[in-house]
Amino acid sequence: MSEFIPYGRQSISDEDVKAVVDTLRSDFLTQGPCVPAFQTALKEATGARHAIAVNSATSALHLACMALGLREGDWLWTTPISFAASSNCGLYCGAKVDFVDIEPDTYNMDPRALEQKLEAAATVGKLPKVVVPVHLTGQPCDMREIQALSKRFGFSIIEDASHAVGGTYEGVPVGKCNYSDIAVFSFHPVKIVTTAEGGAALTEDDELARRLELLRSHGITRDPSQMAYEPDGDWYYEQLMLGYNYRLTDLQAALGVSQIKRLETFVEARHRIADRYDRELADLPLQLPVRKEGRRSALHLYVVRVKDEAPIDRKALFDAMRAAGIGVNLHYIPIYRHPYYRDMGFEPLPEAEAYYREAISIPMFPDLSEQQQDRVIDCLRTNLS
Ligand SMILES: *Cc1c(COP(=O)(O)O)cnc(C)c1O
Numbered sequence: 001m002s003e004f005i006p007y008g009r010q011s012i013s014d015e016d017v018k019a020v021v022d023t024l025r026s027d028f029l030t031q032g033p034c035v036p037a038f039q040t041a042l043k044e045a046t047g048a049r050h051a052i053a054v055n056s057a058t059s060a061l062h063l064a065c066m067a068l069g070l071r072e073g074d075w076l077w078t079t080p081i082s083f084a085a086s087s088n089c090g091l092y093c094g095a096k097v098d099f100v101d102i103e104p105d106t107y108n109m110d111p112r113a114l115e116q117k118l119e120a121a122a123t124v125g126k127l128p129k130v131v132v133p134v135h136l137t138g139q140p141c142d143m144r145e146i147q148a149l150s151k152r153f154g155f156s157i158i159e160d161a162s163h164a165v166g167g168t169y170e171g172v173p174v175g176k177c178n179y180s181d182i183a184v185f186s187f188h189p190v191k192i193v194t195t196a197e198g199g200a201a202l203t204e205d206d207e208l209a210r211r212l213e214l215l216r217s218h219g220i221t222r223d224p225s226q227m228a229y230e231p232d233g234d235w236y237y238e239q240l241m242l243g244y245n246y247r248l249t250d251l252q253a254a255l256g257v258s259q260i261k262r263l264e265t266f267v268e269a270r271h272r273i274a275d276r277y278d279r280e281l282a283d284l285p286l287q288l289p290v291r292k293e294g295r296r297s298a299l300h301l302y303v304v305r306v307k308d309e310a311p312i313d314r315k316a317l318f319d320a321m322r323a324a325g326i327g328v329n330l331h332y333i334p335i336y337r338h339p340y341y342r343d344m345g346f347e348p349l350p351e352a353e354a355y356y357r358e359a360i361s362i363p364m365f366p367d368l369s370e371q372q373q374d375r376v377i378d379c380l381r382t383n384l385s
Contacts, residue, residue: 185202
């Protein structure tokens with residue numbers, strides 16, 4: 001039996017190891033200098049005015065919803081083809097959630113479906129307060145169109161850019177928030193750069209940044225200019241709102257600082273692998289990922305869809321690849337299909353359902369070797385021709 005190839009994995013250098021070990025021997029394991037340094041690196045990589053590093057993208061999504069004032073009685077809309085965290089963040093705030101169908105080529109939220117749903121919601125007074133487009137696989141959504149709708153219908157936008165660190169839209173790095181209020185990154189090991197667990201919220205807005213920073217750490221401030229009362233003494237701090245402990249540690253931030261230096265290298269490696277898949281799989285009965293004009297995908301995932309004319313269906317192909325030691329995966333089960341969500345009574349969405357019948361994520365990570373990639377390609381070829 002040959003070695004198992006996962007669909008994604010981290011790439012850790014000796015320099016990464018040294019950065020973490022050095023921090024471990026330093027004065028601060030948390031609340032030290034590494035978190036601000038990581039935030040500076042994120043701002044430099046994206047051009048964003050503010051970056052608030054937290055312990056996961058899930059936490060960043062939760063804080064983003066809170067900072068935008070999402071609460072009971074409000075609606076949050078997102079795409080069903082995402083990790084459940086994209087909608088769970090709305091539920092954390094007591095809001096209701098709903099789903100917008102996807103485009104058949106990018107599998108991102110379809111701005112035309114969004115427009116229709118908004119028009120219908122406007123007539124019954126159930127417009128969303130927050131919409132969360134997800135840059136699936138790292139491919140940026142139609143942000144220009146979604147922002148135009150936000151102005152017409154008055155909602156805020158949180159980009160779930162968990163897959164898209166290192167991507168660009170109209171030549172501008174994802175995370176710059178030219179078309180959104182807040183963008184969220186994930187640094188889970190399968191994503192583009194890693195801090196083990198970790199995430200960040202980026203924004204251009206000073207007030208949103210202030211709230212995000214407070215909420216990350218209990219809602220507490222030590223900054224006299226933010227306080228409601230005169231400090232009683234040097235020990236004094238104030239809790240201004242009900243926040244959480246969503247802090248990233250300095251060990252994690254040190255890894256992040258080291259990793260983000262290789263952001264370009266990582267994304268370029270992903271593109272090299274994707275180019276080779278594009279060439280080698282072109283004649284098979286698969287729908288390959290599209291490359292959209294004016295956008296650069298970070299290529300977190302390489303998703304293929306098994307066409308109707310293929311000799312075997314998706315499930316059979318999935319099982320055959322797993323049996324051959326290839327860690328194919330499925331991103332994602334439509335969120336409304338999870339039992340927790342089913343009880344809320346959603347209608348299935350046709351494009352999301354078609355995607356769910358046909359999609360497979362095949363291995364894609366910077367250290368995937370040519371030999372490993374050959375095994376993936378050969379296995380697809382054997383099963384599909
Ligand atoms: C990974 C992921 C998240 C959650 O990220 P964590 O850092 O693990 O909390 C949220 N949304 C999407 C689209 C993701 O892929």
